[in-house]
Amino acid sequence: MKKFLNDPANFVKEMIEGISLANPGKYIYKPEYNILARNDIPANKVAIMQGSGSGHEPAHIMCVGKGMLDAACPGNVFAAPPMDYVYECTKLIANDAGVLHIINNYQGDRMSWDMGREMAEAEGIKIGVVIVDDDVSVQNSTYTVGRRGVAGNFFVIKCCAAAAERGKNLEEVVAVGKKVNANVRSMGMALTGCIPPAKGTPLFTLADDEIEIGIGIHGEPGRRRDKYRPAKDIMEELFTAIYEDLPFASGDRVAVMVNGMGGTPISELYLLYGEAAKKCEEKGLTVVHNYVGNYCTSLEMQGFSLTLLKLDDEIETYLNDPAECAIHVF
């Protein structure tokens, strides 16, 4: 295993410390619970938090900022945050407007967040919950009952956060999150596996001519192993699976995300976006927003996922609102 780290046991802590150092004055950083929180959360705004396993960066620890998450409290690599992380983070950001928990649908996450929520609610904190399960690949998976939550999560965060910044109350923000989740679909695939730092060996391996269609972001099996194929063919399969699932229809306005799994060069992601844009054109979808880059990754895995979000005026308004986070371009 060759990774940029000092000790696998400290990988997540040292990463979060790096994020904190790269954003001086912006965050409250509590190393004991892997908490990074905005230090300027408005007192009367619904506070929004997330935190699943690490290893999916920029999800979610790098997405804390005005118009995005108010806080994140990730667990170790591919491990749900312990319940006390959820509890402490909730307490830290709680105010009279209440707290929204955005949770990706994995059993480990569900359990930690349920228990953390109960602990916080016992202290009188008002909490709303939105579960994200946008992955159309499989109905149940290795670590889920029901569908997995993957990159579509970003649209849930973005829209809930915009609604909260606009002064919506907790029930309204929960309704926004549920609406976005109901209108977003994703599917991923992998060219290679990845190596969790603590394991030191690949989670799974693919031969030189093999790919995995429908991969999970923790290496969970998807629909099948297949032979390596041209980008256009792979996009065709993922696009069709997503399009037919909602279903989308000609005339729909959409946001499109081509998400890298961590090790895929951005050159290849833009080539893939070109294929996705042509499929949208062919199907009569109008692309209003596009997102090309690494959003929800799986360490250094080479692969990508496609996400389509069906827009209405409300969702589009929220996507247009300003957002800040730990990462920036120039």
Next chain:
Amino acid sequence: MKKFLNDPANFVKEMIEGISLANPGKYIYKPEYNILARNDIPANKVAIMQGSGSGHEPAHIMCVGKGMLDAACPGNVFAAPPMDYVYECTKLIANDAGVLHIINNYQGDRMSWDMGREMAEAEGIKIGVVIVDDDVSVQNSTYTVGRRGVAGNFFVIKCCAAAAERGKNLEEVVAVGKKVNANVRSMGMALTGCIPPAKGTPLFTLADDEIEIGIGIHGEPGRRRDKYRPAKDIMEELFTAIYEDLPFASGDRVAVMVNGMGGTPISELYLLYGEAAKKCEEKGLTVVHNYVGNYCTSLEMQGFSLTLLKLDDEIETYLNDPAECAIHVF
């Protein structure tokens, strides 16, 4: 070779088409010369262009936008743009204020840009040149006489572009570029090699316990092969080489860039940034700006480079100016 592409021969064209499709209405796209140009270049502003080999994205084709490049005309993967690309691109963006060519110091690029410039000058176009050679790894390299131009190039683009947007004339913008190049130093290293699409096999290979210190962005050898080491030790070596080269000194204000080589997860880059920030603190450098992510890559290579730029009030002003490009976050 497993990459997201359809035909290696069309890789670059299909990537640029994807960028164009992802930014509707923003660019003039001329596929025959791999040209992407802003469609809103002010008539009285020095026009700025760059274009070395592809495979280094987002450099430079994804950096076209207000406050960054006015146009780019990359060659094929790891190949300089042919002279007619340079000539046609120069003609396309030329105006009375003149054109700035920013060129990374590789012999292939120097030759193409010299000849393209002569062709354009013969038609009366006024052209200024800035050569970027920020890599401290080696004094001459496989494809260079003198030092290589790597990620420090971004600071040259950013500052020249800001100066041009502020109305500086061609001679003044050239002077800004030369000043930034004189104050910026970089060094890179690799954990793995990479596979150019047309070659189909790795440019070079590193064993499971090997790294290359001082790697070039086309796989050129650096200072030496070494055994895999903790992130802290690797950063110590790169930081020290850069720090002593300028030399930097306690009290300096700096911009710091931790640049991924394409296949390195952003989690590891932030961990590395944490190490860089601690080195800056130890040496008495004040970090005014930081940039963590993929800026100047080498396809899917796992590795990183560190860049330090010494700031003065003028350079800092230019870094603070707004900039747009093809890639965005939210």
